[in-house]
Amino acid sequence: MTLNELLARLRAGHLMVRSAREWDDLATELSRAFQAGDEELIEQLRPPFLQSWRTVTRYVLQDDFDAAGISVSDPSSAWGIAVLESGGRSVEPLLAAPTHRVGESMEALDGFTVLGYEETLAGYTHDLGRLLTADDALSVTTPPAA
Known part of the structure; x- marks a missing residue:
C-alpha cells in the first residue's frame, strides 16, 4: 500500500463517520467552549470529540494500518489521536496545535488551538510521511480532497 492510498483511506474512513463540516463543527464548538472558559461545556464536548477521532483510527482504519505495517496504540498526549x-519510528497525530512554550502542559485549558478537519488531516499526512519514509518505498504526497 502506498502512502497516497493510505491517506485516501484515512480521509474516506473519517468521512464515513461524519462529513468534513460535521468534524469542523465539533472542533468549532469545543474551541468556543475553551474561549468562553465554560468548563462544564468543555467536559461535555471534549471526550466525544477525542473519542470520535480515536475510534476511527483504532477500529475503522485498523486493517489499513496493518496492511501498511503500522501498529496503533493509545495516545500519550491528552490531544493525541493515537501513537x-x-x-522503530513513532508519531502521534494531534487534534490541537500547541501554542504554549516548551515545558508547559497541553492538559491546561489554554496553550493550544483545537484543529479543524483539514488541519488535522494535514498533520496526519505530515506525521505519516515522517513515519513512512522513502526507505519504505512509499511516496509522500497529499491526496486530493474528497
Whole structure:
C-alpha cells in the first residue's frame, strides 16, 4: 500500500463517520467552549470529540494500518489521536496545535488551538510521511480532497 492510498483511506474512513463540516463543527464548538472558559461545556464536548477521532483510527482504519505495517496504540498526549509505529519510528497525530512554550502542559485549558478537519488531516499526512519514509518505498504526497 502506498502512502497516497493510505491517506485516501484515512480521509474516506473519517468521512464515513461524519462529513468534513460535521468534524469542523465539533472542533468549532469545543474551541468556543475553551474561549468562553465554560468548563462544564468543555467536559461535555471534549471526550466525544477525542473519542470520535480515536475510534476511527483504532477500529475503522485498523486493517489499513496493518496492511501498511503500522501498529496503533493509545495516545500519550491528552490531544493525541493515537501513537502510530513502524520500523522503530513513532508519531502521534494531534487534534490541537500547541501554542504554549516548551515545558508547559497541553492538559491546561489554554496553550493550544483545537484543529479543524483539514488541519488535522494535514498533520496526519505530515506525521505519516515522517513515519513512512522513502526507505519504505512509499511516496509522500497529499491526496486530493474528497
